[in-house]
Amino acid sequence: MHICSVCSEKTPKYKCPACRTRYCSLVCYKKHKDTCAPVKEPAPPCVEETASSTEPWNTEDLLDEDDCVDTVSSQRLQLLGESEGLRELLRNPHLRQLIRAIESADSKEDAMRTAMQEPLFVEFSDQCLQIVDNDGN
Template identity: 30%
Template sequence: MKSKLCAVCNNSAPKYKCPTCKVEYCSAKCFKDHKSMCIPPVQNTSQIPANSMSVSKESEEDDEEEEQHRLKEVDLQKLAKSDRVQQMLAYPEMRALMETVCSNSNPVQVVHALRQRPDFEQLVQAMLEATTE
């Protein structure tokens, strides 16, 4: 069984969790590195009014539209083979940002916020280029 690694340096087993976003890290240095890019999680659903959680025709249409934009297996293979994407993901900070996206209950909102960062926007553009070739 593969043991977990620090989300920041990807070298050691994590001993701590960020109190803000719950990303796991191994040392004070990694926490300092992570702290500058940490994004707080969105509010949990218990804080959202019940009437806003009902499924409407609009949300069903949104789900269908989202499905159209979801990556297919062939797109995922293109990402895995992209040298540029792989080079960018070699940086622990970039992997930590992706972990933040994946572990958040509202990843779309996190991606929108992270796209303000030039380094993350470069990754997004590299991924788009790789999947549209």
């Protein structure tokens, strides 16, 4: 479990994009910003470089070195956006509400555990996994 590198009190929710220091709040970020020493370090081996600069988010910011268990290629991830089945599921307001709840939750793990009790979210997850599954199963 990590603690805020600035206040050493709370669990950090954020990571400085320049030096990857973990911090818990805007107040801590502002304190950190004054002493930030940007570091140029290579991406973790599990984060793939993308050929396109139009990627909607920086995958390096999403994954920690500790989080790299399974990864999916950018090409496979693009298939998610091209899936009509996923688009149809995402038209459901209840599913969108579940996804927003996960995104805004302090504990993503607990929010995912709760969402996985919902058959609609399980269907969505299964379809995502089926699309990105390398074996095509």
